Amino acid sequence: MCLALPVQVTELGARDTAIVDLGGVRKEISLALLDEVRVGDYVILHAGYALSKLDQEEAEKTLALFAQMQAAGPAAP
Amino acid sequence: MKYIDEFRDGDLARNLAQNIVAAAEPGRTYSFMEFCGGHTHAISRYGLVDLLPRNLRMVHGPGCPVCVLPIGRIDMAIDLALTRGAILCTYADTLRVPASGGMSLMKARAGTGGSCADVRMVYSTRDALQVARDHPRREVVFFAIGFETTTPPTALAIQQAQSEGLSNFSVLCCHVLTPAAIRTILQSPETEQGPAVAIDGLIGPAHVSTVIGSRPYEFVAAEFHKPVVIAGFEPLDLMQAILMLVRQVNAGRAEVENEFSRAVSREGNLKAQARVAEVFELRREFEWRGLALVPHSALQIRAQYAAFDAERRFQLEYRFVPDNKACECGAILRGVKRPQDCAIFGSVCSPENPVGSCMVSSEGACAAHYGYGRYQDRH
Numbered sequence: 001m002c003l004a005l006p007v008q009v010t011e012l013g014a015r016d017t018a019i020v021d022l023g024g025v026r027k028e029i030s031l032a033l034l035d036e037v038r039v040g041d042y043v044i045l046h047a048g049y050a051l052s053k054l055d056q057e058e059a060e061k062t063l064a065l066f067a068q069m070q071a072a073g074p075a076a077p
Numbered sequence: 078m079k080y081i082d083e084f085r086d087g088d089l090a091r092n093l094a095q096n097i098v099a100a101a102e103p104g105r106t107y108s109f110m111e112f113c114g115g116h117t118h119a120i121s122r123y124g125l126v127d128l129l130p131r132n133l134r135m136v137h138g139p140g141c142p143v144c145v146l147p148i149g150r151i152d153m154a155i156d157l158a159l160t161r162g163a164i165l166c167t168y169a170d171t172l173r174v175p176a177s178g179g180m181s182l183m184k185a186r187a188g189t190g191g192s193c194a195d196v197r198m199v200y201s202t203r204d205a206l207q208v209a210r211d212h213p214r215r216e217v218v219f220f221a222i223g224f225e226t227t228t229p230p231t232a233l234a235i236q237q238a239q240s241e242g243l244s245n246f247s248v249l250c251c252h253v254l255t256p257a258a259i260r261t262i263l264q265s266p267e268t269e270q271g272p273a274v275a276i277d278g279l280i281g282p283a284h285v286s287t288v289i290g291s292r293p294y295e296f297v298a299a300e301f302h303k304p305v306v307i308a309g310f311e312p313l314d315l316m317q318a319i320l321m322l323v324r325q326v327n328a329g330r331a332e333v334e335n336e337f338s339r340a341v342s343r344e345g346n347l348k349a350q351a352r353v354a355e356v357f358e359l360r361r362e363f364e365w366r367g368l369a370l371v372p373h374s375a376l377q378i379r380a381q382y383a384a385f386d387a388e389r390r391f392q393l394e395y396r397f398v399p400d401n402k403a404c405e406c407g408a409i410l411r412g413v414k415r416p417q418d419c420a421i422f423g424s425v426c427s428p429e430n431p432v433g434s435c436m437v438s439s440e441g442a443c444a445a446h447y448g449y450g451r452y453q454d455r456h
């Protein structure tokens with residue numbers, strides 16, 4: 001029910017709509033709940049509405065943390 | 078897909094698991110509740126419990142909107158479709174929830190019990206509005222369920238209907254609030270129905286938090302001295318959040334931390350919150366399956382939008398209906414029992430023939446456990 005997906009905005013449309021790429025499928029969604037969305041942005045899509053922007057920098061930071069932990073090897077028991 | 082696959086990497090998950098094992102102190106036990114059904118589903122689907130140390134237990138919470146909807150609310154929706162002649166638009170998950178007298182929206186649609194109800198599955202409130210535009214002579218009701226994630230789209234639909242003068246559209250509002258449910262769980266004293274749940278920390282909601290932010294959970298740390306870590310729905314998000322909780326418990330800290338920083342801020346989506354506040358106000362109380370009547374735990378449509386409120390428009394009354402006696406959904410939703418504690422789990426009750434609501438949605442604890450985990454216990 002609360003599931004939402006990160007999708008990339010590929011086109012902006014009229015009246016607060018946008019076209020997004022949903023794993024290769026084009027879909028029209030509503031941007032009525034967000035301000036200042038640009039083509040190329042990732043948004044969190046839920047039931048036809050973008051709920052928030054995905055902060056790509058924060059995503060990379062989280063992934064970098066995982067990579068760093070792995071490089072450090074398993075922590076000593 | 079980008080920003081999904083990277084967060085499902087198996088090697089990284091095992092590495093996180095090793096870190097959790099190393100961090101968990103052998104002399105302690107850790108019991109964490111994942112509030113959201115989305116987390117429950119991910120834990121089962123990716124077999125995360127198998128990666129966790131034995132002294133760390135995950136407890137399923139009540140964060141499955143379909144699961145917490147009481148029978149009386151489904152009855153109201155069936156009544157609208159069956160006896161008031163409305164077209165009922167609903168998200169797919171509500172269709173199979175058992176209602177009174179062996180009915181469900183699906184059975185009402187199929188004509189079980191005489192007449193056929195016009196029940197339509199929609200993906201979005203925008204689709205429900207379109208049904209209303211396409212059928213100007215019919216009453217069209219959107220059965221609105223869900224936590225704060227699903228509420229803003231309902232608010233927008235009501236405002237859109239008003240601006241278009243779509244006078245045949247209304248909403249049966251069953252939107253519920255996450256913080257109120259968390260408070261109820263944390264406050265729950267030992268009752269006749271069973272013991273209160275003892276948890277050491279909470280995995281906070283993912284997509285609910287994109288809307289309301291992390292601030293509404295701060296009371297959990299301040300008043301109840303329990304740590305909260307907000308986590309995304311992917312397996313690496315969950316494992317990292319569990320590690321963060323273990324560290325907080327070890328250090329004796331109780332703070333709200335945010336693992337899902339790529340989508341959640343402390344303030345949340347202010348625009349969405351403003352829309353919700355324009356259209357909805359707090360209900361005095363609302364019946365939850367499992368939690369009974371919870372004060373200020375749900376929303377109702379403001380008087381200003383009364384024309385779009387199906388409860389007022391059709392003068393609907395909520396009537397309490399007890400759950401099936403054999404069903405343990407109530408205790409499971411409170412975190413005090415597990416699906417395998419139910420005597421009819423997997424036998425009489427299965428996803429094909431659900432007896433209780435927790436077996437309906439894939440986010441329900443029973444359905445998740447049936448789909449991915451039911452054989453584990455036999456070994």
Ligand code: SF4
Nearest residue numbers: 405406419426433443
């Ligand atoms: S297995 Fe079925 S009857 Fe038992 S608690 Fe779960 S949903 Fe209810």
